[in-house]
Amino acid sequence: MTVPEITQSVIEKGEVEVYVQVGNTWWKLPYAVKNLFTKVTVEKDYLNFEYTVIHDEVPPNPGTLNFRVVITEPVTR
Numbered sequence: 001m002t003v004p005e006i007t008q009s010v011i012e013k014g015e016v017e018v019y020v021q022v023g024n025t026w027w028k029l030p031y032a033v034k035n036l037f038t039k040v041t042v043e044k045d046y047l048n049f050e051y052t053v054i055h056d057e058v059p060p061n062p063g064t065l066n067f068r069v070v071i072t073e074p075v076t077r
Contacts, residue, residue, distance in 0.1 A: 006044055006046065006071060008044050010074070014071065017029075018070075019067065021065065026068060035053050037052045037053075047069065
């Protein structure tokens with residue numbers, strides 16, 4: 001997922017948090033339900049999502065999901 005707000009400065013000194021909506025609740029990643037884990041890695045301009053099943057099965061298609069990205073910029077003085 002392209003997120004141009006994730007700059008090199010954010011990578012080095014800021015913070016990126018990603019949340020997934022499950023029903024009416026927002027859960028911070030990584031998120032697990034039964035044997036399916038959803039995690040995210042962050043790089044400049046991008047979020048990479050990974051879905052993993054821990055019991056040697058092919059993960060099911062997660063369908064349409066809503067995500068929120070919270071980016072904390074570093075403070076400059």
